[in-house]
Amino acid sequence: MxxxxxxxxxxxxxxxxxxxxxxxxxxxxxxxxxxxxxxxxxxxxxxxxxxxxxxxxxxxxxxxxxxxxxxxxxxxxxxxxxxxxxxxxxxxxxxxxxxxxxxxxxxxxxxxxxxxxxxxxxxxxxxxxxxxxxxxxxxxxxxxxxxxxxxxxxxxxxxxxxxxxxxxxxxxxxxxxxxxxxxxxxxxxxxxxxxxxxxxxxxxxxxxxxxxxxGLLPFADREIPSMRPYYQQPLFPAVQQRVEHQPVVQAKLNLGYQLPVYYHDRNYYAGLVFNGLFGGTPYSKLFTNVREKASLAYYATSRLLPFTGFLGVQTGIQSADAQRVEDLIAQQLADLSVGKFTTEQLVEVQDSLINQYRASHDLANNILGRELLRALLNLPPATAVAAKINAVTPEDVSRVAQMVKMQAIYLLSGEK
The missing domain is CATH 3.30.830.10 (Metalloenzyme, LuxS/M16 peptidase-like)
Structure with missing residues (x-):
């Protein structure tokens, strides 16, 4: 109410x-x-x-x-x-x-x-x-x-x-x-x-x-200007890169991409499933191929920020493996863009996302967080979330993957 x-x-x-x-x-x-x-x-x-x-x-x-x-x-x-x-x-x-x-x-x-x-x-x-x-x-x-x-x-x-x-x-x-x-x-x-x-x-x-x-709290009337939460920026003409050396045992290779998928826009659910296949779930390509099969990373995950159009990848690696890891991550993205994943992998990710969404209803703070976003964005209540996730097709995932543009590479290396 x-x-x-x-x-x-x-x-x-x-x-x-x-x-x-x-x-x-x-x-x-x-x-x-x-x-x-x-x-x-x-x-x-x-x-x-x-x-x-x-x-x-x-x-x-x-x-x-x-x-x-x-x-x-x-x-x-x-x-x-x-x-x-x-x-x-x-x-x-x-x-x-x-x-x-x-x-x-x-x-x-x-x-x-x-x-x-x-x-x-x-x-x-x-x-x-x-x-x-x-x-x-x-x-x-x-x-x-x-x-x-x-x-x-x-x-x-x-x-x-x-x-x-x-x-x-x-x-x-x-x-x-x-x-x-x-x-x-x-x-x-x-x-x-x-x-x-x-x-x-x-x-x-x-x-x-x-x-x-x-109503006893003494809030007074105030003028509220139009608030625009979404942030968009043009592409850099060249990928921004930096290597930093510190005495660390485990190097950090982090990659930043532009992905113009925003909260509850027409690509939002396809973006969630894409991210789940890329690096956002234990069924992802980064987890399976970079961490498990190639044993090149202690962890390899991706995260989509749907208010800024940012897709980030975080990995913990050996410094000497940095280029191999970067190339292998690029290959996972290329595979997704041409539909190189199985129906079983797609369904596993969709089921995982749906289970996460349902489990989030058990925590009051998660419910309040969603209600805050809905209020700030003036959105109707979310309905049929599971159906929308399940409706994402392999073609949708590939289409979103093709929208991803590399923008930044940061390596914290323990070697000079």
Missing amino acids: HFDLASGVALHVIPTKQFKMTHVLITFTTPQTRDNATARNLLANLLETSTHRYPTQTALARQLAKLYGAYVGMGVGRVGRLHTVRLRASFVNDQIAGTNLFAQVIDLINEILFHPLIDDNEFDGPTFRIQAHNLEQTITAMYDDKQFYANRQLMKLYYPSDTVMRVPSFGRVADLTDLTAQNLVPVYRDMITHDRVDIFVLGDVDPNMVRDEI
């Missing part, structure tokens, strides 16, 4: 008896810029750790414990070119708690979102410094993972230097030096008053009760 709480503020209630917990997702959405991702991530960290009523992380944790161990946390994410700050909450439903726990959790959410620890137009100094340091440590630790590091370097090759897609949704360490307890306050006020807001409630709830309680 859908309710408009204010202009630009929507409530989506999904009543179900499937879960014993009630789940709430509140998203603040705005176009990402080159400068706002780090600030919004730090802001999310500040909001989830202190408020005026609960000025320390310990005080906030004690209040959550009183609410039968409720969870409330904040983070960031991205949908194509759109940046989202997300508040998630989960707690036992009122029938099990035997009290109006929903109202108490919404009261705490009200405190977190609308009463942050701001005095004299600045965030609390010690809290700000702790959270800025923690975020710096978190981002630095992510890049210590060489698989993650190699993927980020591939993204820097694939996306032009002037695009926001170069900047990850969680931000950059370098941006933290420009953020202060004072200049983060306008970021907060801009988010709370101007961002598009979508609120999702999933659980064994009465929609009218949810509307009444959520």
